[in-house]
Amino acid sequence: MSRIAIIGGTGLSELVGLEATEIEQTDSSYGATSSDIETGKLEGKTVCFLSRHGQPHRIPPHKINYRANIDALGKLGVDKIIAVNAVGSICKSMKPKHIVIPHQIVDYTYGREHTYSDSAETELQHVDFSTPYDDDLRFLLIKAAEQSNFVFSGEGVYACTQGPRLETAAEVVRLRNDGCDIVGMTGMPEAALARELGIAYASLCLVVNPAAGLSNEPITMEDIQRVLSEGIVDVLVLLKSVVAQLS
Numbered sequence: 001m002s003r004i005a006i007i008g009g010t011g012l013s014e015l016v017g018l019e020a021t022e023i024e025q026t027d028s029s030y031g032a033t034s035s036d037i038e039t040g041k042l043e044g045k046t047v048c049f050l051s052r053h054g055q056p057h058r059i060p061p062h063k064i065n066y067r068a069n070i071d072a073l074g075k076l077g078v079d080k081i082i083a084v085n086a087v088g089s090i091c092k093s094m095k096p097k098h099i100v101i102p103h104q105i106v107d108y109t110y111g112r113e114h115t116y117s118d119s120a121e122t123e124l125q126h127v128d129f130s131t132p133y134d135d136d137l138r139f140l141l142i143k144a145a146e147q148s149n150f151v152f153s154g155e156g157v158y159a160c161t162q163g164p165r166l167e168t169a170a171e172v173v174r175l176r177n178d179g180c181d182i183v184g185m186t187g188m189p190e191a192a193l194a195r196e197l198g199i200a201y202a203s204l205c206l207v208v209n210p211a212a213g214l215s216n217e218p219i220t221m222e223d224i225q226r227v228l229s230e231g232i233v234d235v236l237v238l239l240k241s242v243v244a245q246l247s
């Protein structure tokens with residue numbers, strides 16, 4: 001059975017349009033998932049939805065039980081995940097509301113439970129993570145974005161920082177020098193855990209602010225919320241378009 005899941009991030013704790021939803025019995029070997037997993041119909045297709053920060057939004061990025069979330073989705077037969085992530089932009093050309101379908105990751109997080117290969121009972125895996133996102137899913141997202149009139153980039157390097165604080169201006173210079181285009185706090189270890197379980201994974205990022213030091217204005221939650229509430233509408237259009245294309 002092929003099943004797709006959407007993991008909603010900041011600004012997407014509910015999937016508007018998901019119909020006839022049922023709450024799945026979430027069975028994870030790693031503790032509680034961030035939220036119930038809802039299964040319903042979107043564009044006539046079966047879709048599972050999980051809210052990464054909980055419902056309502058309450059779990060900070062470094063406290064999310066990524067292992068439980070991905071494990072529970074895998075146990076429900078999910079073989080594809082589209083993750084939605086709000087990000088800051090390191091690239092001047094990516095303004096707020098810009099959509100990015102990243103192709104690479106640099107991981108700056110620490111202290112997170114980041115692997116299933118960590119006990120004598122589990123098989124030690126050194127998964128190939130050269131291309132962290134699934135290209136087939138990325139291409140579906142890119143095709144959907146091309147068919148829209150949204151401003152988007154079909155590539156980008158995602159820097160995952162620890163949070164919950166935002167970066168210093170000097171840290172953002174370092175991220176730029178490292179080749180990163182966007183910065184968020186939740187892309188890892190989510191993507192790597194999906195790879196360990198063999199689940200195809202891609203991310204749909206919405207730029208909600210210029211990263212620290214790149215604008216003369218301070219970064220405020222009010223500004224981020226405003227961009228999110230507008231931009232998430234575009235994100236939903238793309239999600240529906242991709243789901244509609246799945247067989």
Ligand code: HPA
Pocket residue numbers: 086087088089161166167183184185208209210211212
């Ligand atoms: N930095 C890290 N994570 C973020 C940002 C940012 O500027 N904006 C949204 N998530």
